[in-house]
Amino acid sequence: MLNEFVYCPRLAFLEWVEGEFAHNADTVEGSIRHASVDRVGFRNRPRRAERDETSGERAAFPLLQLRSVELSDPALGLVAKIDLVEIDGGRVQPVDLKKGKRPHVERGAYDPERVQVCAQGLLLRAHGYACDSGVLYFAGSNERVQVDFDDELVALTTAQLAELRAAARELTLPPPLDASPKCVRCSLAPICLPDETRFLCGSGQPPRRLLPADEHAYPLYVQQPGALVRKKDETLQVFDGDEKLGEARIREVSQLVLMGRVSATEAVYQELLQRGKPIVHLSSGGWLYGVTQGLPHANVRLRQEQVRAADDPARSLRIARAIVAAKLTNQRIFLRRNAPDGAVDDVLAGIRNAAGAAERATDVDVVRGHEGYGGRLYFSRLAALIRSNREFAERFEAEGRTRRPPRDPVNALLSFAYSALAREWTTVCLSVGFDPFLGFYHAPRYARPSLALDLMEAFRPLCADSAVIRAINNGEIGSADFVERMGSVNLTPAGRRKFLRSFEQRLGHEVTHPVFGYRISYRRVFEVECRLLARHLLGELATFRPMTTR
Incomplete structure (x- = not known):
């Protein structure tokens, strides 16, 4: 981490203290370059013979090289894995492998690399070896750059080491x-x-x-009763008995979603968990009842701050007010954008007033009251957005918003969409390091992902409601995709497949972020929102404001 700290103190803190890491093309290439020196071992590298000044004879002395040498010293407070140690008689020097080309700068390399190899040299000295220099080997240009451990470099290395320890003790993320x-x-x-x-x-x-604007990896849904997911090479294959239903490349799968009576082999679980991809377990109707993932995120400090904030009524109230105000604002804008002229004008002002009142509320129950009032206005006019299926619109107008059970096709779609959105937010919260079951607005309850429900509120109209209206108006979903029993309406398996396709398309839709101004998919917005909440809880951002569309 010393290299990273000299390069960027914030990077070192994120990796060392908060346990964050992510690969990109550069880190993957670096791992491949390091493969040859990451194997513990040694070799004698022959050198060109040199003439002895006393005898005049030529003698070739082999240079002993040790690979992947791990050293530590409590006095220095350092632990290192040295790529290569070259032993030449009584003299040793560390060799650090870099994937790129040698930079043409005055000292042959930049300070982060020089400090890193100097720290390795100090460790060798602490273990009794004579070590006055090190080598940086740049694989990109196949060049070796010698780094002398002079007093100036040693002083810089020890000073940076002390600053890194101080930053870790203070638990303050550098700017x-x-x-x-x-x-x-x-x-x-x-x-x-x-x-x-x-x-x-x-x-x-x-x-x-x-x-990136989008992940380019998407959930793989499996809902065929009795289906089995298997792994073959770099793909996941879905079988129903001996019949192969389909396959997907593992690198293009963000999570495996098993709906109902579906199973997967142990090889699938091991591969996905090793890659950090969750396996989500849903009921056949889409109800979330479990997530299988690897070890929890290493950022314990974030979860500690989450608990402190949840136990602080004032902090929880501030977050709850922002969440509800953003939800009501997005509901109003969604109606205004998509309804026929004049169809929703009578409720827009009421929803706006409810959003403003929620931001000024002094009690979380008052916030809930303004949310309920604005929600009733919103759902009372949602049917005006349905243009291609008057039967669905009329039934929804007559029933209003109903759930457990939904009593008409639109309500069935809304309930299924909200379940899918809650599942998506639950996995995002887990990936960032939150406890998805401890929220600030939704009260904790057994098996309820309260934080995921909190964060999804502002995106119900933008992602779930929008996907429902679009699927109906485009004719993707019709009456044949529902089944009605004893006053309850539910999607058929075919209807669920159709809607999930539309829902995932909505999450992958790129929008211009109203604050940051760049194009980004809703799926990526979820992660950004979650990380901004983390920055707020850890004290870096004064407020948390969920995204509101324009």
């Missing part, structure tokens, strides 16, 4: 770099959010989009 070119190729930029953080803290400079 992000200011519009630095280093951030462009940093694998942790989507986690660090350097430009977004500075912008929200008042720097005034519009952020660059340093994260």
Whole structure:
């Protein structure tokens, strides 16, 4: 981490203290380059014979090389795995492998690399070896650069080491770099959010989009009763008995969603867990009842702050007010954008007033009251957005919003969409390091992902309701996709498949972020929102404001 700290203190803190890490093309290439030196072992490397000045004879002395040498020293407070140690008689020097080309700078390399190899040299000295220099080997240009451990470099190394320890003790995330070119190729930029953080803290400079617009990996849903998911090479294959139903490449799967009586082999579980991809377990109707994942996120400090905030009524109230105000604002804008002229004008002002009142509320129960009032106005006019299926619209107008059980096709779609959205937010919360069951607005209850429900509120109209209206108006869902029993309406398996396709398309839809100004998919917005909440809880951002569309 010393290299990272000299390069960017925030990067080192995120990796070392908060346990964050993510791969990109550069880190993967570096891992491949390091494969040859990561295997513990040694070899004698022959050298060109040199003439002995006394005897005049030529003698070739082999150079002993040790690979992947792990050393530590309590006095220095350092632990290192040295790529290569070269032993030449009584002299040793560490060799650090770099994937890129040698930079043409005055000292042969930049300070982060020089400090890293110097720290390795100090460890060798602490173990009794004579070590006055090290080597940086740049694989990209096949060049070796010698680094002398002079007093200036040793002083810089020890000073940076002391600063790193101090930052870790204080548990204060260092500020992000200011519009630095280093951030462009940093694998942790989507986690660090350097430009977004500075912008929200008042720097005034519009952020660059340093994260991909979309993940290009999507959930794999399996709902065929009795189906079995198997792994073959780099693919997941779905079988019903001996019949192969389909397959997907593992790298293109973000999570495996098993709906109802569906199972997967142990090889599937091991592969997905090793890659950090969750397996989500749903009932056949879409009710979330479990998530199988690897070890919890290492950022314990975030969960500690989450518990403190949830136990603080004032902090919870501030977050709850922002969540409900954003939800009501998005509901109003969704109606205004999509309803025929004049069809919803009578409720827009009421929803706006409810949003404003929720932001000023002094009690969480009052917030819930304003949410309920605004929600009734919203659902009373939602049917006006349905244009291609008057039967669905009329039944929804007559029934209103009903659930457990839903009593008409629109309510059945809304309930299923909200379940899918809650599942998506639950996995996002887990990936960021939150406890999805401890929220600030929704009261904790057994098996209820309260935080996921909190964060999804602002996106109900933007993602779930929008997907429902679109699926109906485009003719993707019709009367044949529902089954009615004893006053309850539910989707058929075919209807669920159709709607999930439409729902995932909605999550992958790219929009211009109203605050940051760059194009980004809703699926990626979820992660950004979750990370901004984490920054707020950890004290870096003064407020948390969920996204509201324009």
